[in-house]
Amino acid sequence: MRTHARISVIGAGPGGLTCARILQRHGIQVTVYDRDPSADARNQGGTLDLRADDGQIALREAGLLEEFFRLARPEGQEMRQTDPSGKTLFHHTPEADDLFKPEIDRGQLREMLLGSLLPGTVRWGYALDTISGPADGPRRLHFAGGETVETDLVIGADGAFSRVRPAVSPVVPAYTGVSFLEAWFDDAEARHPDLAELVGQGSAAAADGNRGMFAQRNSGNHIRVYLIRRVPADWLATSGLTIGDTARIRARLLDEYADWSPRWRQVISDNDGPYVDRPLFALPVPHTWEHMPTVTLLGDAAHLMPPLGVGVNLAMLDACDLALALAGSATVDEAVQAYESIMLPRSVEIAKTLEHGAEFLLSTEVPDFAEGGEPR
Incomplete structure (x- = not known):
């Protein structure tokens, strides 16, 4: 039963932490394991936007939307494109009350999510090596250094080169x-x-x-x-x-x-x-797998795509959907099935749209909202 299940999230990025936060809000115990030795072991990267139709939905379910708006920079939605000579092709300046996709530093987002969790939720310095055990559980997590942990559900939120993904899919990202x-x-x-x-x-x-x-x-x-x-x-x-x-x-x-x-x-x-x-790198399109009751994926571990503004938002929406499915289902197996029935079709559809999106990063085309429409 999900109320007594041992739930293990691998990866303390925005997706994994969002999932843990929403689970705890519903009274479900969860442990997050991360390979970094501490929360501040490395720079978390640049700024990102959280959108009203995905990332902000997850933060609302996490009870953190107001705190996000206190930290976020709506003015960060300003965008300018020039040609290589420096000539401006378009310049978008957001309205003062535009909160569709305000920017926040990745490090600030992570600190906010970490601060919302119960003490001891995240265990630092746990680098996953392999997963063993039968498909219907329990599973055993084998960490570098020899420590093992028995668990009933493994959630792979560990990014592009996930150590959890091989438990459900042989696919690896391609350059x-x-x-x-x-x-x-x-x-x-x-x-x-x-x-x-x-x-x-x-x-x-x-x-x-x-x-x-x-x-x-x-x-x-x-x-x-x-x-x-x-x-x-x-x-x-x-x-x-x-x-x-x-x-x-x-x-x-x-x-x-x-x-x-x-x-x-x-x-x-x-x-x-x-x-x-x-x-x-990106995963092939489509990327799906046969349902397994004890392992699932979210974010880049499930659907790594070119960096065109969807990655963190999709990861957090995945996390939200999975946590709510676990909170609303009688068993872990039912919850994972319900989650994957939503996440996999959604990610496949978006991945098809962005399949060659890396080339768009080099395109000279002006985005379609440059003539006065709303950014998407």
Whole structure:
């Protein structure tokens, strides 16, 4: 019975934590296991929008929507697109009361979710190795270092290269052919005023069909920029570079973007600190699996897609649907079936739409809301 089930979530990202929070609100015990040694062991990444029709639905069920709005930046919905010469193609400025998809730093979102959980819910330093046991349970989690835990339901919320996914699916993500190279800019208004003006309170983008740039405002006067390029996944190694070769990478990038405007090229020449290499992977479309009563997936573990604004929102909506199914069903098996009957068709439909979405990141087309419509 689900009221007595031992529920284990693997991964303390937004999806896993949202699921745990909603389960606890319904009086259901849950434990979250994460490979990081602590909550602040690494930077959580840039800013993201949470949308009214998915991410915000999950936060409402979690009882955290008002707190989210206190932290979020509605002004972060500002968007500008230029061509490589720097000519503005469109500029969207949100209305003062527009709360459709306000921005929040990923780290702030995680802190909010962690703070909402009962003490001891998350166990840090637990890197899952394998899962054993019969399909109808109980299952045994084998962690690096030798510790094992017996459980009745395993929820894989552990991202692109999930260690839970092999229990239900043999599929692994494939490289899309497009890669991000991330750069950081601190104290933007004082030290990088031209970039700060270009980005405004939200984001700015440009592309020429083969390469692109996307810059986004984070809280605390920080800006992150992603250089988007069609390169092999191992381009650094095949070029005789390592990610620490900042000067040599910068020289290569300045050559690649030689015909871009000085305003955009300063993104390459003026960043603070080293770059971060982020090749983009995606799961094949469609990705489904045969129902198993003791294991299921949510978020990127279930449906990794190109980064076009749906990832975290879908993960949190998955988490919400799964937690509510567990709260409203007589057994874990019934709950997992109910959840997957909603999540799998939804994710397949969206994944089909975004199947070649990595190429869109390099497109010169202006988004369809640029002529005065509402952003989606």
